[in-house]
Amino acid sequence: MLLFIVVPFILAIVFSLTNQRLMSPNAAEYVGLENYTNMLDLGVLVVDPVMDADGAILLDKNGDNQYPRLRKFTRNNPGYPDVKGMKEWFSFSWGEQKVAIMASDLVFMKALVNTFTFVAFVAPIQGALALVLALLINQPLRGIHIFRSIYFMPVVVSIVVVSLLWRFIYDGQNGLLNSALSTLTLGYFEPVNWLGNPDTALGSIMAMSIWQAVGFHMIIWLSGLQTISPTLYEAAKIEGASPWQTFRYVTWPGLRNTAVLVVIVITMQAFSLFAQIDVMTSGGPLDSTQTIVYQAVERGYGKQDISGGSAMSVVLFLIVLSISLLQRYLTREKN
Amino acid sequence: MADLQLKSIKKSYGSTQVINGVDIDIKDGEFVVFVGPSGCGKSTLLRMIAGLEDITGGELTIDGDVVNNLQPKERGIAMVFQSYAIFPHMTVRENVGFGLTVSGVPKSEKVRRVNEAAQVLQMEHLLERRPSQLSGGQRQRVAIGRAIVRDPKVFLFDEPLSNLDAALRMDMRMEISKLHKKLGATMIYVTHDQVEAMTLADKIVVLKDGEVQQIGSPMELFHNPANRFVAGFLGSPSMNFVSTEVISYDDTSITVGSEVLDAVTLPRNGRDVVVGDTLELGIRPQYLEPHHGDVKGALHGSVSLSERLGTETVLDVALLDGNKVIASISQDQQFEVGDKISLYFDVNRVHIF
Numbered sequence: 045m046l047l048f049i050v051v052p053f054i055l056a057i058v059f060s061l062t063n064q065r066l067m068s069p070n071a072a073e074y075v076g077l078e079n080y081t082n083m084l085d086l087g088v089l090v091v092d093p094v095m096d097a098d099g100a101i102l103l104d105k106n107g108d109n110q111y112p113r114l115r116k117f118t119r120n121n122p123g124y125p126d127v128k129g130m131k132e133w134f135s136f137s138w139g140e141q142k143v144a145i146m147a148s149d150l151v152f153m154k155a156l157v158n159t160f161t162f163v164a165f166v167a168p169i170q171g172a173l174a175l176v177l178a179l180l181i182n183q184p185l186r187g188i189h190i191f192r193s194i195y196f197m198p199v200v201v202s203i204v205v206v207s208l209l210w211r212f213i214y215d216g217q218n219g220l221l222n223s224a225l226s227t228l229t230l231g232y233f234e235p236v237n238w239l240g241n242p243d244t245a246l247g248s249i250m251a252m253s254i255w256q257a258v259g260f261h262m263i264i265w266l267s268g269l270q271t272i273s274p275t276l277y278e279a280a281k282i283e284g285a286s287p288w289q290t291f292r293y294v295t296w297p298g299l300r301n302t303a304v305l306v307v308i309v310i311t312m313q314a315f316s317l318f319a320q321i322d323v324m325t326s327g328g329p330l331d332s333t334q335t336i337v338y339q340a341v342e343r344g345y346g347k348q349d350i351s352g353g354s355a356m357s358v359v360l361f362l363i364v365l366s367i368s369l370l371q372r373y374l375t376r377e378k379n
Numbered sequence: 380m381a382d383l384q385l386k387s388i389k390k391s392y393g394s395t396q397v398i399n400g401v402d403i404d405i406k407d408g409e410f411v412v413f414v415g416p417s418g419c420g421k422s423t424l425l426r427m428i429a430g431l432e433d434i435t436g437g438e439l440t441i442d443g444d445v446v447n448n449l450q451p452k453e454r455g456i457a458m459v460f461q462s463y464a465i466f467p468h469m470t471v472r473e474n475v476g477f478g479l480t481v482s483g484v485p486k487s488e489k490v491r492r493v494n495e496a497a498q499v500l501q502m503e504h505l506l507e508r509r510p511s512q513l514s515g516g517q518r519q520r521v522a523i524g525r526a527i528v529r530d531p532k533v534f535l536f537d538e539p540l541s542n543l544d545a546a547l548r549m550d551m552r553m554e555i556s557k558l559h560k561k562l563g564a565t566m567i568y569v570t571h572d573q574v575e576a577m578t579l580a581d582k583i584v585v586l587k588d589g590e591v592q593q594i595g596s597p598m599e600l601f602h603n604p605a606n607r608f609v610a611g612f613l614g615s616p617s618m619n620f621v622s623t624e625v626i627s628y629d630d631t632s633i634t635v636g637s638e639v640l641d642a643v644t645l646p647r648n649g650r651d652v653v654v655g656d657t658l659e660l661g662i663r664p665q666y667l668e669p670h671h672g673d674v675k676g677a678l679h680g681s682v683s684l685s686e687r688l689g690t691e692t693v694l695d696v697a698l699l700d701g702n703k704v705i706a707s708i709s710q711d712q713q714f715e716v717g718d719k720i721s722l723y724f725d726v727n728r729v730h731i732f
Contacts, residue, residue, distance in 0.1 A: 284452030
């Protein structure tokens with residue numbers, strides 16, 4: 045317990061404060077929070093449009109304002125020490141000016157956004173879908189065990205194997221999904237390279253991840269459902285409650301503790317998204333499927349920068365911890 | 380308020396028959412108790428009336444309408460469960476008003492009716508509490524409150540007092556009895572406790588193995604049980620049975636006797652017998668009069684256990700042939716284990732089976 049949980053945990057925090065590199069002959073030095081600042085530093089750059097000698101704004105071919113290239117500010121420009129070495133994350137117009145948000149570690153920022161997007165979609169959809177499935181398979185019908193097994197099957201299979209299989213399904217040329225959609229739409233559907241397109245890659249991975257783990261959460265919901273006393277349902281029936289009212293007044297309140305568990309577990313699992321990315325896209329295309337854990341591994345082992353990777357892990361830990369605490373707080377018994 | 384008829388009601392699970400054609404007529408405002416040992420089908424029968432179990436055969440009518448295929452809410456019934464079945468996350472007020480909430484009764488009327496029900500059950504002070512803060516008796520009161528607030532045609536009680544301790548059970552029993560008088564509603568009550576049956580019922584239905592054994596008022600059943608089962612089931616301690624042989628008979632009387640019983644002459648009441656027939660005599664423990672030593676015309680045996688309760692003495696007596704009988708005397712009287720005794724009884728108090 046101590047060896048496998050506490051020691052690595054402390055090591056990660058310690059490493060994140062040094063410039064330790066794997067295979068490096070130099071001894072690690074204490075660098076304070078440098079890893080964190082390198083990773084999380086953001087800058088704001090407000091850029092005036094390019095004007096001609098009379099003060100009129102130059103327009104480009106589309107009629108938009110022209111702005112100087114941001115590189116002029118970030119490279120060798122002593123006037124802007126705040127954004128030194130940073131890259132543009134995103135920018136927007138503010139009156140005539142352009143506001144650019146600059147990040148020192150652009151890939152990490154993308155990973156952060158992708159991870160949050162992933163969680164924001166996967167957690168509610170997976171949780172709700174799992175509940176619907178659990179309600180369905182909780183019916184006392186003949187052969188219901190077969191359905192329970194079917195829904196649970198993807199959970200038993202290794203995520204790596206599942207990811208490999210789904211690579212075939214998502215294949216751009218003759219993947220199963222493209223073929224199926226094409227058949228269903230009588231050939232009108234244009235094949236999409238699901239994992240090769242930055243617009244669809246993350247969504248595809250979400251869909252597959254939801255499918256893979258939904259069975260697990262279904263089982264948790266199911267166990268919660270089965271703790272609700274059948275007489276409560278009978279009482280509700282006698283009192284004349286409709287199916288929806290029964291769910292609202294009997295089932296859902298009875299599932300409260302289960303719901304807290306499911307939400308926290310799904311959130312934590314979703315935040316640690318890694319294997320699917322590693323197998324299916326390696327973070328690409330154009331960093332559209334970078335995630336925090338994938339970046340941490342990539343940084344720590346791929347680039348041998350164990351301290352940078354550790355710093356990311358610590359950030360992830362803090363994010364997950366605070367979200368779990370928030371969820372606990374929001375779902376507390378109001379009494 | 381309604382009357383209710385069960386006409387050859389049947390229930391089977393697959394090929395297992397659990398209710399084999401039950402006919403019961405329940406009049407408006409009657410308090411009917413279904414009583415029987417566990418597994419006799421009394422709860423199943425109640426759940427069939429409630430609409431929680433399908434009716435396999437026969438006809439169930441409430442107020443003249445056949446309700447076999449109606450949902451519980453359409454039957455105008457309310458039910459109180461053994462496990463209370465009150466919703467743990469709702470306050471007492473919400474629990475009592477649940478039926479009104481789901482049927483969309485306006486708020487002001489709901490408040491008024493919940494308050495009325497609470498007043499009837501004297502639990503106004505509990506309304507804002509949660510079930511976890513209530514005792515067993517209070518929870519059962521909430522469950523009853525939930526039933527009366529909807530003003531149903533028929534109240535169904537499924538062993539409502541079984542989860543309560545003995546003292547509370549007696550209180551609640553009286554409360555339910557008072558409630559019935561106050562509301563004048565038709566009530567059907569299931570229990571395995573014959574004391575509850577005897578004290579509450581206008582009419583008792585004794586069930587065994589899915590069949591009605593006898594229907595009647597408590598005293599009818601007590602004094603004129605239709606068969607050995609009813610005789611043995613009602614009364615506490617239960618009736619003693621002694622096997623005897625017919626020695627002789629004439630037009631109005633039969634004389635019987637056995638190894639343990641001196642010959643006694645009983646009224647014949649038109650019974651067909653021949654000499655040598657075996658007759659079972661049923662004698663209630665309260666009607667056995669124990670005497671030390673030998674007394675003529677009595678049962679003979681020895682005391683194997685004596686329980687003295689102060690106002691009552693219960694003797695466990697081993698007869699000479701090894702069978703046991705129980706005698707209950709309504710006063711404190713001393714018998715030692717092993718004492719030889721005779722049990723005298725009034726022949727007019729004897730049931731013959």
